[in-house]
Amino acid sequence: MAITSWRATCIQMKSLVASDATSREEATAIIEANLANAIGKIELACASPTPPRLVVLPEFVFQGPPRATPVSAWIERACAPIPGPITERLAEVAVRLGIYIAGNHFEVDAQWPDRYFNSSLLLDPKGEVILRYRRINTASWTSPHDILSQYRAAYGEDGIFPVVDTELGRLAIFPCGEVLVPELSRVLMMRGAEVLLHPSNEPANRRSDAAKICRAAENMCYLISANVAGGIGFSSNGAERGGHSQIVDYNGDFIAFDDGEDESVATSAMIDVEALQAARRDTGMGNGLLRSRFEMYRGYYGAAEFYPPDGLAEKSIETAADLSPVHERAIANLIRAGVLRTDRKS
Template sequence: MAAPAPYLALALQTTCFAVNDAADAAASRPRMLAAIERVSAQIAASKRFVGQDVRLVVLPEYFLTGFPMGETAGAWAGKAALAMDGPEYAALGAAARAADVYLSGNAYEADPHFPGLYFQASFVVAPSGEVVLRYRRLVSLFAPSPYDVWDKYVSIYGREGVFPVADTELGRLACIASEEILYPDIARALALRGAEVLLHSSSEIASPIQTPKNVAKQARAIENLAYLVSANSAGIEGIAIPKASTDATSKVIDFRGLVLAEAGYGESMAAYAEIDVGALRRWRRRPGMGNILSRQPLGLWRDALEGLEAQPRGTLTGADGEMLTPDRAFYSERQRRVIDRLSDEGII
């Protein structure tokens, strides 16, 4: 298969405008569409400045809404979760078409198969306007995940739907959501399904000194011989947390772990760099100690982990298979039980 020509990827560092103060969907939805219109203009302007070979744009985590701060699951789903065929995705498709880019981002999303719940979803929209990849965050401290409804989720979407990879004209793309960059098994599962460019939407605490997430970004690129495009928010407006807490360090990292570009504080298009999938493929096929993917003793890891469990699966599935809608205390109580069990077993 011929490799795509080199192109530019942009991690667009843009401000998130939270909708927590919106009373209901009638108040929040117009603001979300306005945010898409604003981001669409930023993409178009950035592409005019940087160059027409910008073909891939990554947006920050929950860039349309912010995150829930005490709302019930039902209230947050009502005012912040996107319908899979809703007007917000249609507007994102129009933005991708207008700029002729693959557009990746992260949002809360409702799924009719799982009433009463929402997922945090990362997506890729093609220049045609079609959603070509939809990944639901698997590890989250305060939100439902596919692992919480595992049997039903896999029966609907299959295991490949849990770790999706989109084979596109830009190479094979996959998404990692926010804090999941700290979990090496997620990136490894995607790389072993062929992912070449990892798209990381984040809204993270940034600092002039090194942070765990920024260490992990370089580690995931090195471990998996993959490019990584990571977009952080340029702060969050509309909540009491100081705006610039989640700001800066959007970046592009190559398959050797080298930071090719990085943004400072504030809204910025500075984090753009060339993606050369052909070079990546040559590197992956090169024998030697550095070819980490080819040297993985996967059967050894499977045997080492067999029978071990930390967070249990299916905790939002009732005895009769019904979906359970969690209250806010559910997640902290579940984590406490896991910590207590791991302590009793002498693991921690």
Template sequence: MTYAAVAMQMTARSVAPGATRDTQRESMLRHLTDVTGQIRGATAFITQYGGAPVRLAVLPEYLFTSYPIRTGISAFAEVAAWDMRGPEYDALGKAAQDLNLFLAGNAYERDPHFPGLYFQTSFIVAPSGEIVLRYRRINSMFAPTPHDVWSKYLDIYGLDGVFPVARTEIGNLAAIASEEILYPEIARAHALRGAEIFVHSSSEIGGPRRTHKMIAKQARAFENLAYVVSANTAGIDGYASADGNSMVVDWKGQVLAEAGAGETYTAFADIDLDGLRTARRKPGMTNYLARQRTEVFAAAYAAATVHPAGSLLDGDIARVPDRAHFIETQESIISRLAKEGLI
């Protein structure tokens, strides 16, 4: 099976000063209408260009809100975070149906089990309009994550809800959020659950020289024998950074297509699903996934604690932190590791 995937490089829009939940929702839904039109134009061009039918489109990180730079966690959750069954997802479902493709993206999301918090969530919506994958970012510097409420999160969602893989007609899909591409454990955990294609929504500094994230995208691809479809922002409104270098990487780590700066859909390429599966099932030195000796590393990880789990839990209650909590937690971790002679 061969089809085309496109990384839509688009400008993220920030939450307007003084926005209310109603005005912000109206703004996001209007933006989604614009995004749908851009994807429609991109898929028409790619098909006319002679490519395979587009079955997967990936949107950049926090496209509809940017990141909450000066807003408290509860305030941002109230104004801008999506509800798990909210109208934003309804609109995305309608867009995926109209476009007849899988639509992947990233947004901040509220969860009724954890009032006052939000999680940065990567999602995939099927052509049926159904949400087939919801992945919450594990590694984040200034935002709550499932690991911060770990025991309660596992009780509710289980490990399958932490590392979900959507088994679809275009392959087994999993999501990696933003800088998590730098953490090989995230991709490997998904790959060990069958993931073949990683959708990566990002907002990062691009440029002509290879950045850490660019290098990591290629590494995550070849070490897991998986495709990476990475969509970067084309800047954030009001800012000049976080632009360029959206790309599609194949399971050999080869960059098949890469965008320059600005809004563009030039990062598109064919996904050869049969070729990937053949490579995964062939014995040899380059079958890095099949050569894993997981028990060895499981023991080493089990013996080490770096970032503590459940830092936002008081018993079964998740507390809402201020942003200083995250720096203070990291400072205490660094101090402890230094005392233990580990850094």
């Protein structure tokens, strides 16, 4: 069955930071304020003459980042399960407006109660969580890769690299700096993804914009990237600014772009999955997927051992400093592989 073209809108909004709170009650009030702002912006987008079928919210949008908050304190103050109280509020909006809502928040899982995950999610118009991805490439908190054996046993590959088939097409999601990891988008494309949803909380700059163009073009996917407005979450003084929410098509062209940093729902465009599929079937020079020779690179990836898997399998972390032994092993692996040189002075 053909997929009718549909509209996506980025919700570029500010986010209050719950790590400034000293109690669960204070953190909850901050989260509620962020939720209210998000819901208001979603309603504004849907009240426009060109309402979206899907909206994307920024990364950290409800809790902000933990910054230097110890893991146990962050879990107690600000984290929530999925489904849980945050997604329940969003589910009400999704059902009422008949839309898909993509977002991100810090999640706790009863299987690992002393850890939290940076989780990106998608709700459908029935209010159900149909997609959840937990950030893999991170050096700040637990990744599925840090407990890979346990995680794979619990969730399998579908839980590590999830793609969901919907009436809008096949959708995948990942946050922020993972757009700089080409392998992630590549694997999601290999699993069928046609549209990449990208909640972000990053400084707006040419590197980030270029990465988004590349991920969309090299995988022949749409990429819908919603960034935070104003100061980014990890900038304690607000000096690093967000903005640049954007939608990139499968040719790597901007079809919507916000060159400012203010709150806005103006970044909106039509998504034509049928045109994407036609481009993937084309045998001309514009079809990069057709000419991709993955067998040539398989041996290199198979032999690569850089950041160690299961590095936190035995013990969770409480602060970022607890990751030092894992990082030292990663550096040693890079030296062993010849990527880092020890015979040159920096």
